[in-house]
Amino acid sequence: MLPDDIQQAAMRLLHHRTARLADGDPVAEPLIPTTTFRLGDQPAPDAIYSRYANPTLDGAEARLAEVEGAPVVLSTSGMAAIAGVMLACLKAGDRVVVPADGYFHTRVLAGDILAPLGIEAVEVPTRDLAAADLSGVSLVVVETPSNPGLEIVDLPALAARCRAAGARLCVDNTFCTGLLQRPLALGADVVVSADTKAAGGHSDLLLGHSATADAALEARLRDVRKFTGAVPGAFEAWLLSRSLETLELRLERMCASAAAVADRLAGAGVAVSYPGRADHLQHALAARQMAAPGFVVGATFADKAAAERFLDASGILRATSFGGTHTSADRRARWGDAVPEGFLRLSVGIEPAGPLAAAVERGLAAL
Numbered sequence: 001m002l003p004d005d006i007q008q009a010a011m012r013l014l015h016h017r018t019a020r021l022a023d024g025d026p027v028a029e030p031l032i033p034t035t036t037f038r039l040g041d042q043p044a045p046d047a048i049y050s051r052y053a054n055p056t057l058d059g060a061e062a063r064l065a066e067v068e069g070a071p072v073v074l075s076t077s078g079m080a081a082i083a084g085v086m087l088a089c090l091k092a093g094d095r096v097v098v099p100a101d102g103y104f105h106t107r108v109l110a111g112d113i114l115a116p117l118g119i120e121a122v123e124v125p126t127r128d129l130a131a132a133d134l135s136g137v138s139l140v141v142v143e144t145p146s147n148p149g150l151e152i153v154d155l156p157a158l159a160a161r162c163r164a165a166g167a168r169l170c171v172d173n174t175f176c177t178g179l180l181q182r183p184l185a186l187g188a189d190v191v192v193s194a195d196t197k198a199a200g201g202h203s204d205l206l207l208g209h210s211a212t213a214d215a216a217l218e219a220r221l222r223d224v225r226k227f228t229g230a231v232p233g234a235f236e237a238w239l240l241s242r243s244l245e246t247l248e249l250r251l252e253r254m255c256a257s258a259a260a261v262a263d264r265l266a267g268a269g270v271a272v273s274y275p276g277r278a279d280h281l282q283h284a285l286a287a288r289q290m291a292a293p294g295f296v297v298g299a300t301f302a303d304k305a306a307a308e309r310f311l312d313a314s315g316i317l318r319a320t321s322f323g324g325t326h327t328s329a330d331r332r333a334r335w336g337d338a339v340p341e342g343f344l345r346l347s348v349g350i351e352p353a354g355p356l357a358a359a360v361e362r363g364l365a366a367l
């Protein structure tokens with residue numbers, strides 16, 4: 001069971017709307033796909049044009065804010081949220097640190113899109129961050145756990161080093177969502193998350209968000225979104241609000257099943273990386289920092305053929321991305337990640353425990 005404060009956050013998330021209803025109001029979030037609003041003499045800033053604000057977007061942002069503990073700016077994808085933070089925090093001549101072993105497109109964004117604009121991108125492996133020289137750095141972007149290596153960054157320690165160096169710390173919290181890890185409370189200046197993954201959770205929408213308690217940065221993030229046009233449609237925001245109501249329920253099943261799958265694979269001799277296992281190198285740090293060890297398991301089979309046999313026999317869905325209702329697996333070497341050919345990133349879904357365990361057994365029997 002998730003800790004009490006996380007349950008309280010999940011409770012606020014679930015009842016965000018019902019707690020504010022007047023008699024006769026609809027219980028479900030209204031979907032309002034309007035672009036424009038009737039204008040009076042002094043229009044409210046949130047009722048002019050939907051690239052500035054839209055009530056369905058506001059609803060989804062308010063729900064996410066219950067989880068993040070700070071105002072939220074919703075964007076069209078996780079990458080749009082990361083780009084928004086970089087554009088809001090950086091200018092020509094600045095230096096940004098990105099993880100050398102994290103989400104691939106974050107590196108491409110920094111190296112191929114921002115570098116030609118005069119922003120220096122420095123790639124640092126996640127495990128070297130604790131000792132990295134941060135002098136002259138304006139923004140440090142980290143992922144914890146990292147994707148796909150599942151390495152953990154000590155966030156309070158890194159936040160202190162960033163503060164001392166005058167750098168802002170941005171944490172990509174996609175793996176955990178704000179229910180499993182609260183980077184702002186651990187010292188980060190801003191958090192980004194791909195809601196495309198577990199927050200959306202049904203493999204049917206691309207969305208992302210940033211959150212910060214720094215009001216000036218929040219205003220800048222809203223301006224960047226407004227003027228770059230990375231504004232989600234009302235339907236996507238509505239789908240997200242609907243999905244968020246079951247986030248805690250899904251995560252609880254997914255994390256419990258991931259722990260069971262990790263243990264079973266390890267018991268069968270597969271090299272497993274899962275922060276919830278005592279043999280994970282940073283198990284104690286993960287336990288301090290995360291409310292639960294997550295639903296992603298790294299599993300290294302003997303070689304590519306063994307990983308493929310496991311997938312064929314188990315029937316586990318081959319798909320990239322993670323955090324959906326279906327258990328799925330991605331052989332990351334095919335995308336050029338620095339992992340062995342037999343490495344699978346397993347995203348454990350919400351299947352009933354029995355049939356999921358049976359699928360894993362079928363896969364192991366084929367090894």
Ligand SMILES: *Cc1c(COP(=O)(O)O)cnc(C)c1O
Pocket residue numbers: 077078079080103143147172174175194195196197206207208
């Ligand atoms: C998927 C992912 C992203 C990008 O999200 P999109 O919605 O695909 O743009 C960013 N960071 C991490 C850690 C991710 O897993």
